[in-house]
Amino acid sequence: MLNPFRHPARLCGWHNLVVLLIAASSLAACSPALDWRDIRPKDIDILLTFPCKPQQIAQNVQLAGKIVRMSMTGCATDGMTFALAHADMGDRALVGPAMAALHTVALQNVAGRVVHSQPAGVVHAAHDLPDALDLEIAGKSPSGKPLRERVVLFAQGTQVFQITTFAQTSRYRADAAQTFSSSVRLPAPG
Numbered sequence: 001m002l003n004p005f006r007h008p009a010r011l012c013g014w015h016n017l018v019v020l021l022i023a024a025s026s027l028a029a030c031s032p033a034l035d036w037r038d039i040r041p042k043d044i045d046i047l048l049t050f051p052c053k054p055q056q057i058a059q060n061v062q063l064a065g066k067i068v069r070m071s072m073t074g075c076a077t078d079g080m081t082f083a084l085a086h087a088d089m090g091d092r093a094l095v096g097p098a099m100a101a102l103h104t105v106a107l108q109n110v111a112g113r114v115v116h117s118q119p120a121g122v123v124h125a126a127h128d129l130p131d132a133l134d135l136e137i138a139g140k141s142p143s144g145k146p147l148r149e150r151v152v153l154f155a156q157g158t159q160v161f162q163i164t165t166f167a168q169t170s171r172y173r174a175d176a177a178q179t180f181s182s183s184v185r186l187p188a189p190g
């Protein structure tokens with residue numbers, strides 16, 4: 001996920017999308033913390049489990065040299081943010097570059113470093129892409145507070161996905177990040 005702390009030029013406009021999502025999700029703060037529910041975001045053929053009622057927003061952004069419609073579905077609860085970013089690149093040749101850009105930006109957004117990396121392992125996702133990864137990242141907020149982030153990058157067909165969980169290190173729950181990131185259910189390609 002691209003978070004509100006930074007906004008690189010190659011994903012111009014994405015910063016505003018994230019800020020709006022987090023602001024909207026804070027309006028639903030009355031719901032109990034980690035109230036897990038299956039969600040199928042509008043216009044995206046994916047099912048995943050969120051710990052709070054998500055909001056969905058979309059905006060045109062530049063990704064891998066192309067203007068695409070990128071949506072973000074997410075919520076914040078218990079000091080953590082949970083989000084799904086999605087874009088259809090429309091061309092399989094752009095999927096690899098788009099995922100590489102998302103990988104780079106995930107690190108740049110939190111001035112982070114990867115502390116653990118493994119293949120994404122999402123069932124029915126493409127596994128032949130170098131950036132189809134499950135990353136644990138240590139970073140910091142603009143004020144210098146330590147952050148932890150888990151980012152899962154994967155693709156199916158011409159669609160790219162990024163699942164992200166992040167929080168200040170003191171609020172980060174690895175079990176919640178695992179539950180969220182492992183809940184992804186894509187349809188079988190056909």
